Amino acid sequence: MKFALWKGPWLVASLGGCAGLPPAQMALPSTLVAAVPEPVQGIGISRGGDFVLGAERGTFQRGKDRLEIFEALSFDRTSTRYRLVRSDGSSVQAACRGRQTGVALGVLAANARPFTLECEWSGAVTARMSLNAPSAMPGTRAERSGRFALGKVELELKSVHSIQGSPLPLEAPIGYLLSYEGKPVGAIELNGSVPRLWRPAPGTALAEPVTLAALALALMWDPAN
Numbered sequence: 001m002k003f004a005l006w007k008g009p010w011l012v013a014s015l016g017g018c019a020g021l022p023p024a025q026m027a028l029p030s031t032l033v034a035a036v037p038e039p040v041q042g043i044g045i046s047r048g049g050d051f052v053l054g055a056e057r058g059t060f061q062r063g064k065d066r067l068e069i070f071e072a073l074s075f076d077r078t079s080t081r082y083r084l085v086r087s088d089g090s091s092v093q094a095a096c097r098g099r100q101t102g103v104a105l106g107v108l109a110a111n112a113r114p115f116t117l118e119c120e121w122s123g124a125v126t127a128r129m130s131l132n133a134p135s136a137m138p139g140t141r142a143e144r145s146g147r148f149a150l151g152k153v154e155l156e157l158k159s160v161h162s163i164q165g166s167p168l169p170l171e172a173p174i175g176y177l178l179s180y181e182g183k184p185v186g187a188i189e190l191n192g193s194v195p196r197l198w199r200p201a202p203g204t205a206l207a208e209p210v211t212l213a214a215l216a217l218a219l220m221w222d223p224a225n
Contacts (some may be wrong), residue, residue, distance in 0.1 A: 007060075023192045027162035027176040029184045037189070037196035040218055044193045051082075053197065053211070058084040064163040064221035076100040078117070082215060089157045092126035096216055100133075100223045115144065115223060119216050125150060129213055131157060142172050142224035153178055155209055157217070160187070172224040178210050182201040186210035188217050 003028035042051035048061040060082040067075040067081035078098040085091050121127040131146035144159040159173035178186040185206050189196040195218040199210040 024163040024166075024174065026160045026187070026189045027164050028187060028190065028198070029177070031184050032187055032198050035198050037187075037198050040195040040197055040215070043195060044216060051215075053215070054202075055087065056084060056185045056211075058082055058215070060219055062221060064217050064223075066223070071104065073100040074104075076102070076115075078221045078223065080119075080216060080219045080221075082219055083123075083225070084215065086124060092121055092125055092212065094119055094121050094212065094216055095133075095221065096120075096129075098131075098220065098222075115142070117144075117146070117220065121150075121212060122156075125208070125212075127151075127209070127212060129157075129216060131217075141169055142144065142208070144173060144222075148178075148209060150209045150212070153180070153209045155185070155206075155213055156182075157213065173222065176214070178213060180206055186214060188214040190218060 019200055029220050038054050040053050044058070047063060049059070051058050051060060060080070062078070062080040064076070064078045076099065077164060080094070080096040082094050083091055096117055096119035098115060098117035099113070102117040116133070117131040123153040127148065127150035129146060129148040131144050134143055134145065141161050142159070143161070144157070146157045148155040148157060156179045158177050158179070159196055160175045160177055161169040161171070161173060163170065163174060173188060174191050175189040178188075185200055187198040197211070197218070199207045199214065
């Protein structure tokens, strides 16, 4: 007799393949290729701890669980919280919750409820973000898209599955592209233990929105991985 089992988080190995090879890098639009990315230090594979992004500091907690029932039904749940200390000493707190429900019939599998993620920010600023899989039908890519809103600024989010030097897309996202009014303004690369962030210059109107959204995406444990 089979019983339901909770499974903890797991992480996909580096896309570098063989030892000694550099990890794969996500493809970027031409407007971001020349920009220098900033590493988000300290995240690694931990459930919680401290991170550093340039002159900014923060703390985080996250989790991911799966409940399987008789290998026919699965429930994925993910949660993230982080606190970012701004340059003026004030702080912003983020709280995110994601979920996905899958169903399997023999060798066939589909998402009865596609992946969704909802985030809220409070403290020095208030903001909201939603991220969704486009449909419940199984496909070759676990695509995600969504929006982040802070005041009058609204960013479009889209998962990236292409890597530099390869015509073949990845199934799981290697990162995300952040756009404003249809123009790319930032990106976060998730491959490896140190995410890399491309963002507007500090002090500009889009710098903080891109930073807050990108950190939530970098910390999220996606069921697709």
